[in-house]
Amino acid sequence: MMKQLLLSFSPLLVFLLHCTTTVAQSPATSPAPTNITAILEKSGKFSTLVWLLGNTQVGDRINTQINKGNKGLTLFAPTDAAFSRLKSGILNSLSDQQKVQLMLFHILTSFISLSQFQAVSNPLHTQAGENSNGHFPLNVTSSAKQVNITTGIDTANVAKSIYTDSQIAVYEVDNVLLPLEIFRHLSSVFAPSPEGPPSRASVDTSSAMGLMIRHAAVWLGVAAIAAFSL
Ligand SMILES: *[C@@H]1O[C@H](CO)[C@@H](O)[C@H](O)[C@H]1NC(C)=O
Numbered sequence: 197m198m199k200q201l202l203l204s205f206s207p208l209l210v211f212l213l214h215c216t217t218t219v220a221q222s223p224a225t226s227p228a229p230t231n232i233t234a235i236l237e238k239s240g241k242f243s244t245l246v247w248l249l250g251n252t253q254v255g256d257r258i259n260t261q262i263n264k265g266n267k268g269l270t271l272f273a274p275t276d277a278a279f280s281r282l283k284s285g286i287l288n289s290l291s292d293q294q295k296v297q298l299m300l301f302h303i304l305t306s307f308i309s310l311s312q313f314q315a316v317s318n319p320l321h322t323q324a325g326e327n328s329n330g331h332f333p334l335n336v337t338s339s340a341k342q343v344n345i346t347t348g349i350d351t352a353n354v355a356k357s358i359y360t361d362s363q364i365a366v367y368e369v370d371n372v373l374l375p376l377e378i379f380r381h382l383s384s385v386f387a388p389s390p391e392g393p394p395s396r397a398s399v400d401t402s403s404a405m406g407l408m409i410r411h412a413a414v415w416l417g418v419a420a421i422a423a424f425s426l
Pocket residue numbers: 231232233234237
């Protein structure tokens with residue numbers, strides 16, 4: 197009797213099993229939305245950029261743009277080492293609007309693959325807007341092996357691709373792209389090089405140390421909270 201009951205139910209069981217496996221698989225068919233912060237945090241060397249993208253809310257804007265399925269975009273991602281080359285305090289001296297502009301200047305309005313850099317025409321279009329000289333010009337100079345980006349203030353080398361999908365290309369760059377519009381008014385933008393006058397260099401080392409200590413403190417805090425919650 198029991199056996200018969202089970203047998204007559206078995207097609208139903210198979211059907212139910214099929215349903216649960218289909219449900220379990222469905223996240224794979226609709227992938228999690230792209231999260232630029234998560235992409236950058238994964239490589240561990242973009243903490244200043246992640247902070248700026250959060251502070252200016254440009255990170256949310258990028259996520260919205262790529263997940264809404266608009267035409268793609270390209271992000272140049274300066275490393276923490278790139279930011280540390282700037283004169284200390286220079287980021288804090290920018291207005292909120294200038295910080296937003298600085299971030300938007302690192303975003304091209306279209307998806308550009310590494311090989312396409314050989315063929316793009318200058319100036320590139322950034323989300324900061326007006327790219328004629330005097331505002332936000334951004335040019336590419338490339339050889340077979342190298343892609344450089346110039347702003348009229350400085351030059352950054354495209355070190356490598358961090359992430360790419362059909363919507364967004366993220367490239368690591370070794371310098372912060374400094375737009376003319378914001379930085380031409382400043383007499384100096386870079387920290388003195390280590391070979392420079394010892395007194396100035398030591399001041400900058402200490403401020404860089406300060407930043408590192410603050411980062412370390414945050415991580416210790418996170419670790420402590422994690423330890424407590426165990
Ligand atoms: C994106 O990732 C960051 C870091 O992993 C996380 O804090 C944030 O909540 C994520 N945002 C969304 C919309 O999932």
